[in-house]
Amino acid sequence: MNNQRRNVLKTGSGAALLSVLAAAGIITPGMALADWNKAAFDAKSMADTLKAIGAGTPVDSKDVQVTGPDIAENGAVVPVGVSSTLPNVTMVAILIEKNPNALAASFTLPEGTEASVQTRVKMGQTSNVYALVKSDGKFFMATKEIKVTLGGCGG
Amino acid sequence: MANPMKIRAANKEGVTEVKVLISHEMETGQRKDSAGALVPGWFITELTAKHNDKVVLSSEFGPSVSKNPYLAFKFKGGAKGDKIVVSWKDNKGETRTDEAAIG
Incomplete structure (x- = not known):
């Protein structure tokens, strides 16, 4: 087994590694990553992004915190966190209105994972x-203005 | 291949907090190099975290996540010594998987 592992590590690189690992049964097919929502990440405006996510018109909520x-x-490095006290939160997304593409990241939370995510x-x-939260199938939102003194996109 | 991720996981009163630091350029595709040519985008698109064999977080990143992304999240359950596995994939199809034990 150890020898096999060595060989796998030696021969694999990049995408090839994943397929080798999958073939060797080290990574099960269940590990395959979800499809990236290209439409949502390509959307330029807030409205288009919300549409691509299927969020419609989210309701402002005090139970969502940015x-x-x-x-x-x-x-270039702005720490942003989203948390919510709403029940059954299944999705959290971070949107930045004035970025070239509004959507920064979205997170799918299975049952048991708390509605509390931090990133940069x-x-x-x-x-x-904007923090977008899906709770019990409905979308909620909260906003915070962050002032930037030095842009993060080579400005 | 990219450098390993740094993964820290700690259980406190039944809730496990996982912190992940990934080594990745996260090039937006909007920047120009000194010759004025557009630097092609190169960023992580998908990231999945698993506790033992159960998925505890799956996320999609856009190019506006910072260089060397940091991520923290919490899930209920988890015990000391349990395995946390995090894997990502970028828009060039490169992937990386690292694991850590809950401390």
Whole structure:
């Protein structure tokens, strides 16, 4: 088994590695990653993005929180967190209104995973940051303005 | 191949918090190099985290996630020594999988 592992590591690289691992039964097919929602990530405006996600018109909710700095000195690394006290949250997404593509990241939360996600995003300029949360099949939203003094897109 | 991810997972009162630091360029595809040519986009598109064999988080990233992405999330359950496996895939089809034990 150990020898096999060595060989797998030696021969594999990049995408080839995954298929080799899959073939060897080390990674089960269930591990295959979900399809990337290209339409949502390509959408430029907030409205188009929401449409591509299928969110319609989300309702503003006090039970959704966006955390982040009020002023970000460096737009290349802006810590943003989303949390919610709503029940049965199945999806969380971070949208930045004035970025070239509004959607930064979306997370699918299976049962048992808490509605609390933190990450870091790039912001080209001062913008509203939206947290989109799907709870019990309905979409809710919260907003926070983050001021950027130095853009994150080579500005 | 890309550098390994740094994964930390800790269980506190029945909730496991997982923190992941990934080494990746996350090039947006909007930047120009010194010659004025557009630098092609190169970023992680999908990331999945598993606790033992159960998926606890699946996410999709766009190019506006920062370089060397950081991610933190929490899930109910998990015990010391349990395995956390995180894998990502980028838009060039490169993938990487790393694992850590809950401490």
